[in-house]
Amino acid sequence: MKWLDSLTENSTRAIAKRTSRRGFLGSLGIFLVGASRLPLLPVARGQAAEKPGAAPKAAAHSDKSPADNSQDPTSCEYWRHCAIDGYLCGCCGGSQNSCPPGTEQSAVTWVGTCHNPADGRDYVVSYNDCCGKSTCGRCLCNRNERDTPLYVPFESNDYNWCSGSSKANIPYHCSTARIVGVAK
Amino acid sequence: MPNLSRRWHWVGLLGVVLAAGWRAASGFEPQTNYMLQCMGCHTPDGSGEPGRVPSIKETLAPFASSPDGRRFLIQVPGASQSTLSDAELAGLLNWMIQNLSVPKPAHFMPFTGAEVTGLRRTPVVDVQGTRRRLLQSLHLGRAISRASLSSPN
Amino acid sequence: MKAIASIPVGTFRRVLTALSAAAAASVLALHSPAHGATPAPLPADPAGTVVTLPAASPHWVWVNDFVFPHMTDGQARLIDGDSGRFLGMLSTGFGFTRIVLGKDGSVIFSPETYFSRGTRGTRTDVVSLYDPVKLSAVGEIVIPPKRASNMPMMADSELTDDGRFLLIYNFTPAQSVTVVDAHSRTLVGEIETAGCALDFPTGPRSFFSICGDGTLLNVHLDDTGHATTRERTARVFDVLSDPATEKGVRLGNTWYFVTYSGVLYPVEITQKGLILGKRWSLINPADQAEKWRPGGLQQLAVHTGLNRLYSIMHRGGPETHKDPGKEVWVYDLARHSRIQRIAMKNDSGAIQVSRDAKPLLFSIFIESTTLDVYDATSGAYLRSVENVGTTPTIMVVP
Numbered sequence: 001m002k003w004l005d006s007l008t009e010n011s012t013r014a015i016a017k018r019t020s021r022r023g024f025l026g027s028l029g030i031f032l033v034g035a036s037r038l039p040l041l042p043v044a045r046g047q048a049a050e051k052p053g054a055a056p057k058a059a060a061h062s063d064k065s066p067a068d069n070s071q072d073p074t075s076c077e078y079w080r081h082c083a084i085d086g087y088l089c090g091c092c093g094g095s096q097n098s099c100p101p102g103t104e105q106s107a108v109t110w111v112g113t114c115h116n117p118a119d120g121r122d123y124v125v126s127y128n129d130c131c132g133k134s135t136c137g138r139c140l141c142n143r144n145e146r147d148t149p150l151y152v153p154f155e156s157n158d159y160n161w162c163s164g165s166s167k168a169n170i171p172y173h174c175s176t177a178r179i180v181g182v183a184k
Numbered sequence: 185m186p187n188l189s190r191r192w193h194w195v196g197l198l199g200v201v202l203a204a205g206w207r208a209a210s211g212f213e214p215q216t217n218y219m220l221q222c223m224g225c226h227t228p229d230g231s232g233e234p235g236r237v238p239s240i241k242e243t244l245a246p247f248a249s250s251p252d253g254r255r256f257l258i259q260v261p262g263a264s265q266s267t268l269s270d271a272e273l274a275g276l277l278n279w280m281i282q283n284l285s286v287p288k289p290a291h292f293m294p295f296t297g298a299e300v301t302g303l304r305r306t307p308v309v310d311v312q313g314t315r316r317r318l319l320q321s322l323h324l325g326r327a328i329s330r331a332s333l334s335s336p337n
Numbered sequence: 338m339k340a341i342a343s344i345p346v347g348t349f350r351r352v353l354t355a356l357s358a359a360a361a362a363s364v365l366a367l368h369s370p371a372h373g374a375t376p377a378p379l380p381a382d383p384a385g386t387v388v389t390l391p392a393a394s395p396h397w398v399w400v401n402d403f404v405f406p407h408m409t410d411g412q413a414r415l416i417d418g419d420s421g422r423f424l425g426m427l428s429t430g431f432g433f434t435r436i437v438l439g440k441d442g443s444v445i446f447s448p449e450t451y452f453s454r455g456t457r458g459t460r461t462d463v464v465s466l467y468d469p470v471k472l473s474a475v476g477e478i479v480i481p482p483k484r485a486s487n488m489p490m491m492a493d494s495e496l497t498d499d500g501r502f503l504l505i506y507n508f509t510p511a512q513s514v515t516v517v518d519a520h521s522r523t524l525v526g527e528i529e530t531a532g533c534a535l536d537f538p539t540g541p542r543s544f545f546s547i548c549g550d551g552t553l554l555n556v557h558l559d560d561t562g563h564a565t566t567r568e569r570t571a572r573v574f575d576v577l578s579d580p581a582t583e584k585g586v587r588l589g590n591t592w593y594f595v596t597y598s599g600v601l602y603p604v605e606i607t608q609k610g611l612i613l614g615k616r617w618s619l620i621n622p623a624d625q626a627e628k629w630r631p632g633g634l635q636q637l638a639v640h641t642g643l644n645r646l647y648s649i650m651h652r653g654g655p656e657t658h659k660d661p662g663k664e665v666w667v668y669d670l671a672r673h674s675r676i677q678r679i680a681m682k683n684d685s686g687a688i689q690v691s692r693d694a695k696p697l698l699f700s701i702f703i704e705s706t707t708l709d710v711y712d713a714t715s716g717a718y719l720r721s722v723e724n725v726g727t728t729p730t731i732m733v734v735p
Contacts (some may be wrong), residue, residue: 181219
């Protein structure tokens, strides 16, 4: 898909190979910056979950400075994007918490938790999709280590969540990463 | 990692009892658990999506007031299949009743982990039918028209 | 005469020479060629000629493509695995998952979604019906506008074993299965499958869905296609620590599922109901130490006659269960042992094996536009076909 690569900023196949998983939209190999290096607080899941406020996870998960790109909303390594799977609305005329002009935000979505190294807190992040135009095609980013199959929907990246909303039951355009609260 | 040296042969017929409490705790507070496990479909205030996800605001407290209703709240797949321990599911239901209910109930009998354990292993299969019957039996007529899912053809 | 006399002599001679040459050429053209002279002109082609497909071959493969960058333009594209020829395609609308081949070969079913203004407007879902020889649309059945839009899975839509009923998985996010009568080509209705996903046929009038707690929802239908019973089994899959993927394959009366770590779960269809057979790992301890695990979008395939299971394999840590692989490992299902490792020419994200006695192994990858073809018995690489799609997903064989 070389022609598609050339259309997308900062994308390389080598970066794609470093990404740990592929979800609904993440299989195309056109990524901004790849692997999940940030301290990731997983969506609560049984024995694998870690209680927030426990010993810092940065050392275990990251082998580079957490400040690199972690505060840049148009970067795949933006701290909120720890569980995102789609095109970044910030590259599509919107932002990490707002939809581009003329699109509809889907209320129904899937949700993750991410660690913000800037203030040391864990936040609940809601990845509401913006819908109603064909795919934006810019800044495809996929990071999530807790993906589940389709039969566990609320942690599954493989659904087109635009179709889950009555108002936004229309084609997928891009994804936001909205803070909805502190994970505690 | 599965133990390859042991021969597993597990007959999965109806009626085999599940081990209780096979889910470990998430460690989060109820409000965070709501955000992670429920909010994505039921939306932050429980309003849901007209015709797709029913509003739970009007029905949480009334359901909690009857044995059949309490059973439904524990056994509806979104609850029973959540990745929470039994105690946490009880805590989440109590938080939801106290914080999402419209109107707020004057009092209600809180859920306990033991109550959840006793009921959770049997998810409801006929969700729409069970819910409809509950709404009728609790005389929640207006809530039916406002909150009902679109019915199957 | 005065006019002719005023033309310069040189010009007159050049004109005469040109006229003579033209005359000579036309004399030659009028005669039949002899010894290398110009042949007669080709006849005109008749207008309106449309090819129809030749007799179906078991070595044909349908590549389903949801065309991710332009999802309103879903497609199913037909390739002849022997000749490598592109035979034709179907245009199949938004969020396309897969076509379903009618079991008697008389029709192709395609659950599709359309918006009245392309990317907005009223949504209509249909099962389109296509003539399998002409590849033209011959009808449609309107279905509830709820079909799941997801990463394509075979279990998004399947026929019951006798081909009578077509099942379509819905997600709104409420979960249900639409039933269509494939014979009368009418909508039967919708079966609520709350908490459970997809549809895995188990007989002429039965299927199961996989539920979020690892149980199965076993559904039986009557002869009109309505559900008579819906029952949850006991827990089959371990959702929390090593989930099975949804990418099961059926051989005989067994559905095979593989987990993230490579454990094979056979779900057997018996008179007593669904039974979990003996589980075994596709990855021996030495390979586990090397972090081999299955991956891909259509990661498993089976061949009935050879009684073999094929699985895409790669080396990677946990959470790489969707990564492509450069190997396909082949297993003898009777002996529960691996008998072959096929090295793939390119990354493989989806495999399929033809059903005949000399089967082909097909391999595609969503990031590539190339289809690779192998001998499924020997593992020998045979050929590649270029430009089979934009984002090819999963494959269907006759």
